[in-house]
Amino acid sequence: MLDILVGFVAELRQLGLPVSVSEEVDAAEAMAQLPLEDRQAIKSALGATLVKSANHWRAFDTAFEVYFSIRGAQFLLDGEATPLGEQDGRAEPAPDGQHPEGFGGTETATAEEIAAMVIRALRDGDQLLLSAIARLAVARYAAMEPGRPVGGTYYLYRTLRHLDLEGALARLVAEARARASGELDDEHPGGAVLRGRRPGQLTALEERLLEDEYNTRIEQLKTEIEAEIRRRLVADRGAEALARSLRRPLPEDVDFMHATREELVAMRKAVQPLTRKLATRLARKRRHLRRGALDFRSTMRHSLSYGGVPVEPRFKHPNQAKPEIWVIADVSGSVASFARFTLHLVHAISSQFSRVRSFVFIDGIDEVTGIFERSETVAEAIQKVNLEADVVWADGHSDYGHALTVFYERFGDEIGQKASILLLGDARNNYHAAQAWVIRELRHRARRVFWLNPEPRAYWGSGDSIVEQYTQHCDAAYECRNLRQLEAFVEHLS
Numbered sequence: 001m002l003d004i005l006v007g008f009v010a011e012l013r014q015l016g017l018p019v020s021v022s023e024e025v026d027a028a029e030a031m032a033q034l035p036l037e038d039r040q041a042i043k044s045a046l047g048a049t050l051v052k053s054a055n056h057w058r059a060f061d062t063a064f065e066v067y068f069s070i071r072g073a074q075f076l077l078d079g080e081a082t083p084l085g086e087q088d089g090r091a092e093p094a095p096d097g098q099h100p101e102g103f104g105g106t107e108t109a110t111a112e113e114i115a116a117m118v119i120r121a122l123r124d125g126d127q128l129l130l131s132a133i134a135r136l137a138v139a140r141y142a143a144m145e146p147g148r149p150v151g152g153t154y155y156l157y158r159t160l161r162h163l164d165l166e167g168a169l170a171r172l173v174a175e176a177r178a179r180a181s182g183e184l185d186d187e188h189p190g191g192a193v194l195r196g197r198r199p200g201q202l203t204a205l206e207e208r209l210l211e212d213e214y215n216t217r218i219e220q221l222k223t224e225i226e227a228e229i230r231r232r233l234v235a236d237r238g239a240e241a242l243a244r245s246l247r248r249p250l251p252e253d254v255d256f257m258h259a260t261r262e263e264l265v266a267m268r269k270a271v272q273p274l275t276r277k278l279a280t281r282l283a284r285k286r287r288h289l290r291r292g293a294l295d296f297r298s299t300m301r302h303s304l305s306y307g308g309v310p311v312e313p314r315f316k317h318p319n320q321a322k323p324e325i326w327v328i329a330d331v332s333g334s335v336a337s338f339a340r341f342t343l344h345l346v347h348a349i350s351s352q353f354s355r356v357r358s359f360v361f362i363d364g365i366d367e368v369t370g371i372f373e374r375s376e377t378v379a380e381a382i383q384k385v386n387l388e389a390d391v392v393w394a395d396g397h398s399d400y401g402h403a404l405t406v407f408y409e410r411f412g413d414e415i416g417q418k419a420s421i422l423l424l425g426d427a428r429n430n431y432h433a434a435q436a437w438v439i440r441e442l443r444h445r446a447r448r449v450f451w452l453n454p455e456p457r458a459y460w461g462s463g464d465s466i467v468e469q470y471t472q473h474c475d476a477a478y479e480c481r482n483l484r485q486l487e488a489f490v491e492h493l494s
Contacts, residue, residue: 001031001036002028004067004068004239005024005027005028005031006024007067007239007240008046008063008064008067008068009024009027009050011063011066011067011240011247012050012059012060012063014247015059015063015247015248015249015250016059016249016250016252016253017050017051017056017059017060017250018052019050023049023050024050026049027045027046027049027050030045030046030048030049031045031046039068042068043064043068046060046064047060047064053273054273055250055251055252055266055269055270055273056250058248058266059248059250062248065227065230066230066234066239066242067239109136109140111162114133114136114137114140114163115163115164115168117129117132117133117136118133118163118165118168118221119168119171119172121133121217121221122168122169122172122214122217122218122221123172123175125213125217127220130217130220130221130224131224133221133224134221134224134225134227134228135228137159137162137163137225138155138159138225138228138229138232140162141158141159141161141162141163142155142156142158142159142229142232143155143158144229144232144233144236146236155229156222156225156226156229159225159229160222160225165218165221165222168218169211169214169215169218172214173207173210173211173214176202176207176210177201177202177207180201180202180206181201230242249482251263251266251267251269251270251483252267252270252274252482252483252484252487253482253483253484254266254267254482254483255454255481255482256335256337256338256341256454256480256481256482257334257335257337257338257454257455257481259337264337267341267483268379270483271341271344271345271348271483272348274345274483274487275344275345275348275349278345278349278487278490278491279348279349279351279352281491282349282352282490282491283352285491293315293316294313294314294315294316295314295315295316298314299312299313299314302314322352322353322354323353323354323418323419323420323447323493324353324354324355324356324357324416324418324419324420325346325353325355325356325357325419325420325422325493326357326359326415326419326420326421326422326446327342327343327346327356327357327358327359327422327424328359328361328365328404328407328421328422328423328424329342329343329358329359329360329361329424329425330360330361330362330398330400330424330425330426331360331361331362331385331386331389331391332362332391332396332397332398333398335424335425335426335454338424338452338454338480339360339424339425340382340385340386341483341486342422342424342452342480342486343358343360343372343378343382343385344378344379344382345486345487345490346358346422346490347372347378347381348378349490354418356369356372357369358372359407359411360385360389360391361391361400361403361407362391362392362393362396362397362398362399362403363391363392363393363394363395363396363397363398363399363402363403364390364391364392364393364394364402364403364406365391365403365404365406365407366389366390366391367411368381368385368388368389371384371385371388371389393406397430398425398428398429398430399429399430399432400425400427400429400432400434400435400466400470401429401432401433401434401435401438402432402435404435404438404439405435405438407438408438408441408442412441412442412445415442415445415446416445416446417445417446417447418447419445419446419447420446420447420448420449420450420493421442421446421448421449421450422450422452422493423439423449423450423451423452423470423474424452425453426453426454426455426465426467427451427453427460427465427466427467427469427470428463428464428465428466429464429465429466430464431464434466434469434470436466436469436470436472436473439470439473439474440473442473443473443474443475448475449473449474449475450474450475450476450477450478450489450493451467451470451471451474451476451477451478452477452478452480452486452489453467453477453478453479453480454479454480454481455479455481456479456481457479
């Protein structure tokens with residue numbers, strides 16, 4: 001059991017979850033107090049001791065299903081699994097040692113008998129039979145080959161294709177309609193669902209509720225099949241190898257430039273708690289920075305009340321002015337996601353800055369500060385920016401030179417020494433003029449100028465990227481490919 005837990009925690013750390021040694025000890029202690037055959041209790045205990053963010057639960061869940069996929073206390077004690085080749089064709093009997101009623105030995109069940117078992121299990125909601133069907137169906141239909149590097153999704157598709165669960169659902173609903181209209185008597189297996197109901201047609205609501213119930217049971221069967229496939233893959237390849245193949249980055253580590261739609265949704269959910277944590281951290285950091293050098297005269301003056309002993313040192317408190325932030329963001333193409341998340345993060349913690357002004361551009365540039373001020377939430381403001389901002393001047397292809405020149409002509413005189421300027425983009429300029437002198441002039445006027453680039457640093461300066469012409473006039477240039485890197489930069493900014 002201890003070896004499994006150690007491997008499981010190592011996988012969580014590899015995924016990026018912050019798990020300390022003390023938390024690992026707490027998890028081991030929790031497992032020692034629980035019955036090892038109670039898999040759900042083990043999962044809840046490990047989740048309570050090892051997971052600190054709801055955004056990390058999905059990664060934890062996947063790793064748990066791999067490392068604790070083999071059921072039973074004996075596996076947890078021994079750490080061994082039955083080889084894949086020895087599992088095929090087996091189906092565990094019911095608790096009383098008998099096979100499911102009416103189907104004889106499941107090892108030799110035909111396709112028609114398996115289909116009948118599926119109908120019966122879905123109709124009655126028999127959890128034990130659903131588990132038995134999952135094991136039998138995977139053994140018969142998945143055709144899993146030892147050592148073959150194929151993902152579990154492939155085997156799941158093959159199994160479900162043979163079971164035809166959509167056809168089973170249609171048959172169950174048809175039986176329910178026949179029973180409701182009196183075509184089936186109470187002795188028919190399909191009559192059990194609506195037994196006691198007066199003959200007549202099913203109402204739309206009744207049929208919908210019935211379909212929902214059957215769909216819930218179908219999802220339970222799919223879950224059992226997935227678990228069975230996962231158990232067999234772990235037995236064949238080992239938990240570590242399977243975990244590597246299933247490993248997915250945490251929301252805060254997903255690359256802005258290559259995020260899928262599902263990953264973008266997860267990142268949006270992660271932004272809100274991130275902004276709250278970051279705002280609290282920045283406020284605490286600002287309070288600590290207010291303590292300056294030792295004020296010797298004040299310390300000696302207050303020591304008189306202690307007989308001349310300087311018990312309470314006194315410090316000077318320099319005036320720590322909040323920075324003023326100007327954000328200039330490229331919202332074209334693939335960098336648009338990066339710009340949206342940066343704008344979201346900066347405006348969500350705007351209380352930590354004296355002022356935030358935002359500009360977006362493609363080949364034209366537009367100020368969108370007013371949109372954020374008029375919107376109730378930052379998310380709503382981001383949507384309005386996408387719809388209302390006037391960012392196209394000519395052909396709608398990125399032209400940093402023109403956009404920055406217009407910005408300097410219109411707003412350059414308003415930039416003072418309190419301003420920190422954030423330039424967001426990959427600086428892929430479609431071979432237009434760079435106009436890098438604008439960045440040089442902004443650096444002379446502003447307190448600091450930073451460039452944030454969502455591309456890997458190795459790609460900077462390749463192709464039509466002219467980022468190096470701009471960053472030579474900046475205080476610093478940062479690679480910001482994900483929320484974790486963006487969080488680190490914003491914390492540094494204050």
